Amino acid sequence: MGLTVGFSPPPSLPRPSQALPLSPFTVLSLRRRPPSQALPLSPSFSFLKLPPFNDAARRRSASPLAAQPSTAVCSSSQPSLAATVFSACAHFSLPVRQFQTSSTTTPPPPPPATATTADSYTEVMVGLSLGEQHFIQGGIAQDIRCDGRKRLAYRPIYVETGVIPQANGSARIRMGNTDVIASVKAELGKPSLLQPDKGKVSIYIDCSSIAEPAFEGRGGDELAAELSIALQRCLLGGKSGAGAAIDLSSLVVVDGKICWDLYIDGLVVSSDGNLLDALGAAIKAALSNTGIPRVHVAAGASTDEKPEVDVSDEEFLQFDTSAVPVIITLTKVGKHYIVDATSEEESQMSSAVSISVNRQRHICGITKRGGAGLDPSIILDMVSVAQHVSEQLLNKLDAEIASAEAEDEDES
């Protein structure tokens, strides 16, 4: 066993022969630079010419999900993003074809993202120049993002299980440069008086300072608390435990006396956006990896105040994790929303909605964050999109977890 973190080549040094297919940003460094340097006329910039400028209709028909059904509702107050992008292009005398808005002659209005309120996600500042901001927003508007993904595409997901031998179950998930570890520890405890027939589950997230220097000291606590609460809401259901991903009554050993307390700990090792989805996936993987020791209660002792128990070293109970939902965060940038935003994209968001969906396509929890208001019809639309995306994500995640488990068993 042991953490086999395969050597991941630093992305900054691709071999020339296998240059990364993505990202104009491998060239366009994301450091803060004066806007005049931000978009050098390097070959990578020809990227902007690639997407078809004119046939929005074709795009809409090609990906019905990505089409924004109610653009008029939400965007009327916002300046046209596309306009800002193209006027940025005009600097470099790129062909601006078939452009129908009237704002090309006016100077570009300030990007909407600067109006985003200070919620803790945006506190993790990404220094972006105006040109880079336009580039990200324009890419999203055209359904081709900085790393070449479509709006509703996830980054590749890598799953490893059993990375923490001391825990009852653990998993490490990597999505692009986001890297999180989740561990599950089970301890025998006493059920609460209000719910004597249920075990207890708690989720704690720790934002390590190795992920972001801003998390040093108590710096990560706010984000950690936000993530913990969002995960509790999405995975543990309400106070009654209804809609919980884990069947709490299966954690009871002796009614009202002994139960398992599950401590789910998440650790953010590297953060590049979309932490909530990654942590949700890691917890799901860790739970599938978890074995709870079988407990034998001494016969006839159930009337005692503290029954004697014998914790087995050999027999373990596995969780049925098919009911554990996945969390899909839809991040709204400009008129459109995207899944699996990187931290650069998150810095441009106006609001984000996290929806947890299970196998039955039931909604298990919703969290909205970010300052800008959303039209209710858009939220409903986001929910249906999330339901659709969840199916692909669940299938992919389940396949990855299964292969990680198989690998883990081979090793041990």
Place this chain on the structure above:
Amino acid sequence: MEYVSPEGLRLDGRRPLEMRQIRAEIGAVSKANGSAIFEMGNTKVIAAVYGPREVQNRGQQMSDRALVRCEYSMANFSTGDRMRKPKGDRRSTEISLVIRQTMEACILTHLMPRSQIDIYVQVLQADGGTRSACINAATLALADAGIPMRDLVTSCSAGYLNSTPLLDLNYVEDSAGGPDVTVGILPKLDKVTLLQMDSKLSIDILENVMQLAIEGCKAVANYIREILLENTKNLEYRRGV
């Protein structure tokens, strides 16, 4: 309790002068300027280095050398019993300080005036010798970040139980209450930069135990050098040179 069996084997089956298996890996945190994972047996730590960069707190800026900072933290799941730690308890503050001083001694800080280097170490699993593992991981991360150093610093611990000097104590041996000598050396310059011991030990035995720990440090240094060499070859290959 018997920590060394009559056959001369320790609780985990090692011989007294044997180290646990060590494994290191460079580049675990893609966002950091340099990062590394270091494992000694079941002890596993990640170190990440950010910098040299602008000093965040202007008051701490030094005009003649770089500011080196370090933070040590333990994950909730790193210990056998789950701990609910307040971040920045006294133990972590002390270890942060030890790591900072040890690393500062080998970084050529005068080459980077008015800048700041942050070293963050996170313990994923604690099984004794976290201090040494953290220093070794930090060395690798600093080297990965390309920060100029006098030499690598490597560290290893040794103890003395059942009248036997033992190399690289694990958690059970560490908590036995015997002396625990942690040594950090600059292997090329052959200088000791870190020396800590709790409990008491007679002078001539201390000499033996310390010598043992230094041998351990040298073994770690050889391994780290190999890893760095391999990493550099990898980079060279990927650059197509």
